[in-house]
Amino acid sequence: MSAFPTLSQWSWRRHGAFTGGIVLVGLMLAAAALANWLAPYSPYDLDVSKMLQPPSLAHWLGTDEVGRDVLSRTIHAARISVQVALIAVTVGLVGGTLIGLIAAYFGGLIDLLLIRLMELLFSFPAILLAVVLMASLGTSILNAMIAIGIIFIPGFARLARASTMDVLRQQYVEAARTIGMSDMRIMFREVLPNILGPSLVEAAVAFAYAILLESALSFLGLGAQPPEPSWGNMINTGRGFMAQAPWLGIVPGLALFICVLGFNLLGDGMRDYLDPHMKE
Amino acid sequence: MVDSPGATNAVLDIRNLTVTFPGRPVVLDVSIRVEPGEIVAVIGESGSGKTLTALSVLGLLPRQARVTQGSITLNGRPMLEMPANRRRDLLGDRLAFIPQDAMRALNPVLTVGDQVGEPSVLHRSSTWAAARRTAVELLRVVHLAEPEKRAADYPHQFSGGMQQRAMIAMGLALEPELLIADEPTTALDVTVQAQVISLLRDIREGHGTSILFITHDLGLVADFCDRVYVMYAGRIVEEGPVKDIFENPRHPYTAALLAATPSMLDPADRLDAIPGQIPAADEVVAGCIFSPRCAHARDACNNAPPHLQVSRGHSVSCWFPRGLS
Numbered sequence: 067m068s069a070f071p072t073l074s075q076w077s078w079r080r081h082g083a084f085t086g087g088i089v090l091v092g093l094m095l096a097a098a099a100l101a102n103w104l105a106p107y108s109p110y111d112l113d114v115s116k117m118l119q120p121p122s123l124a125h126w127l128g129t130d131e132v133g134r135d136v137l138s139r140t141i142h143a144a145r146i147s148v149q150v151a152l153i154a155v156t157v158g159l160v161g162g163t164l165i166g167l168i169a170a171y172f173g174g175l176i177d178l179l180l181i182r183l184m185e186l187l188f189s190f191p192a193i194l195l196a197v198v199l200m201a202s203l204g205t206s207i208l209n210a211m212i213a214i215g216i217i218f219i220p221g222f223a224r225l226a227r228a229s230t231m232d233v234l235r236q237q238y239v240e241a242a243r244t245i246g247m248s249d250m251r252i253m254f255r256e257v258l259p260n261i262l263g264p265s266l267v268e269a270a271v272a273f274a275y276a277i278l279l280e281s282a283l284s285f286l287g288l289g290a291q292p293p294e295p296s297w298g299n300m301i302n303t304g305r306g307f308m309a310q311a312p313w314l315g316i317v318p319g320l321a322l323f324i325c326v327l328g329f330n331l332l333g334d335g336m337r338d339y340l341d342p343h344m345k346e
Numbered sequence: 347m348v349d350s351p352g353a354t355n356a357v358l359d360i361r362n363l364t365v366t367f368p369g370r371p372v373v374l375d376v377s378i379r380v381e382p383g384e385i386v387a388v389i390g391e392s393g394s395g396k397t398l399t400a401l402s403v404l405g406l407l408p409r410q411a412r413v414t415q416g417s418i419t420l421n422g423r424p425m426l427e428m429p430a431n432r433r434r435d436l437l438g439d440r441l442a443f444i445p446q447d448a449m450r451a452l453n454p455v456l457t458v459g460d461q462v463g464e465p466s467v468l469h470r471s472s473t474w475a476a477a478r479r480t481a482v483e484l485l486r487v488v489h490l491a492e493p494e495k496r497a498a499d500y501p502h503q504f505s506g507g508m509q510q511r512a513m514i515a516m517g518l519a520l521e522p523e524l525l526i527a528d529e530p531t532t533a534l535d536v537t538v539q540a541q542v543i544s545l546l547r548d549i550r551e552g553h554g555t556s557i558l559f560i561t562h563d564l565g566l567v568a569d570f571c572d573r574v575y576v577m578y579a580g581r582i583v584e585e586g587p588v589k590d591i592f593e594n595p596r597h598p599y600t601a602a603l604l605a606a607t608p609s610m611l612d613p614a615d616r617l618d619a620i621p622g623q624i625p626a627a628d629e630v631v632a633g634c635i636f637s638p639r640c641a642h643a644r645d646a647c648n649n650a651p652p653h654l655q656v657s658r659g660h661s662v663s664c665w666f667p668r669g670l671s
Contacts, residue, residue, distance in 0.1 A: 240406070245442075247434075247468060
């Protein structure tokens with residue numbers, strides 16, 4: 067219902083955090099997309115003669131325990147993180163929104179069963195649930211995507227259910243019935259576009275969380291498998307060299323930090339932007 | 347009007363309709379007929395059951411409500427016995443509904459053109475491109491300025507009157523046999539009200555569409571409708587041609603309603619009020635439902651009132667109709 071500001075009305079000061087989020091996320095996505103061109107070295111090339119070198123002109127962020135370029139590995143790891151987060155958030159967003167929509171629309175027993183199932187999933191700590199899922203699915207990066215996606219489903223379902231119940235009280239849903247729309251059509255044409263806003267904000271925040279979870283799983287050795295670079299497994303390796311070569315852990319750690327910060331700022335900014343009540 | 351069993355050529359024929367919420371009737375023994383090309387008003391206060399009567403025709407009663415008695419036919423089609431999906435095919439096609447608050451009845455995230463064109467897509471398998479062209483034509487029919495441009499607007503870019511026009515355009519989309527308008531002007535300014543009313547009248551003239559007009563505004567009824575049903579607490583207390591009702595109201599409630607309407611001729615005149623309130627739905631009133639508030643109530647009113655034919659097409663449910671007893 068709100069009239070969105072056009073680009074010329076965009077206030078950089080008022081949307082400062084949002085802008086920061088867009089920039090950080092943009093950098094991250096660019097790194098992921100252009101990794102092959104941006105990275106100065108291959109992330110896999112070993113050179114034991116250059117192992118554990120501190121940052122230098124040749125290797126801006128130093129080399130790791132087998133002489134691989136840390137900058138190149140950090141850039142390539144962004145690609146894995148983005149892939150995992152993208153697929154996981156899509157699984158969570160689509161699955162959760164459908165479940166929440168169906169639960170709220172039909173109500174009664176369907177609602178009760180679906181919501182109980184969601185609460186069951188919710189009651190496990192995310193990492194524990196991920197580890198259990200990975201243990202049963204097997205360790206691979208694809209399974210990590212699915213496991214993280216499943217973790218997200220209850221959150222999106224809850225959100226979609228709440229927004230759907232709100233939208234169902236609106237008269238335009240009743241009006242849609244008076245022109246003979248079927249339940250299916252009402253759900254997808256009338257309700258869905260009206261509940262998508264909050265879910266997309268949640269998706270941006272979930273994106274950050276997915277990257278964090280992927281790193282955690284890789285740190286535990288359940289996600290990306292060596293020699294595939296991932297911030298998680300790089301930090302894990304760096305942990306053992308904290309005294310001799312602190313950049314091994316600090317660089318991927320910083321990358322993770324910046325990326326999560328960026329998505330959180332983006333999510334906050336989107337919420338303010340999409341919510342007419344937050345406007346002056 | 348005397349009920350004659352068997353086929354009639356009425357567009358809408360509601361007979362002895364009773365709708366109950368768990369344990370209590372909210373619409374009781376209501377019969378309403380709308381002839382082809384006729385504009386019929388159902389008048390009543392909030393809570394008199396007029397909207398529920400309309401929703402029973404659409405088959406869209408609230409979940410707890412049930413039709414426990416009666417029949418509804420739309421050009422001979424039995425609406426109550428019909429399977430839900432067949433009734434749904436009629437909605438928006440043969441039977442259109444115009445809601446009270448157009449602003450809230452339009453989906454904020456879809457363009458007006460898409461919404462006005464939707465019935466064509468839904469019931470005529472038209473393509474979206476064709477539906478948008480139809481929508482522009484319909485918006486032109488309801489006298490919206492610059493329909494091509496307006497069709498691409500979102501509802502919040504419309505004024506209240508324009509939104510109501512858009513709703514009417516949507517209702518007209520497939521040339522329905524019957525248009526049910528549920529207080530379509532309540533949310534509008536008086537001048538805009540007049541425009542919407544004259545639009546509805548044009549539609550009747552131009553397309554021969556029958557209109558069931560639900561309202562609490564007597565002033566609108568007087569120069570717009572052909573016949574009137576007066577509803578009170580879920581019952582029809584009086585029905586008749588609009589002229590008879592306004593000149594010779596027989597039921598004390600109708601008379602009191604008319605007395606409570608401000609007059610342009612004598613603005614200094616004190617308005618009469620009807621004492622008391624419409625009985626709560628679970629309140630049991632013995633005999634005539636209006637008797638607790640009626641200035642003329644006598645002992646006989648503790649029994650159910652008779653249904654009296656006063657003149658041709660004019661009947662009343664009262665023991666002591668005004669001017670007759």
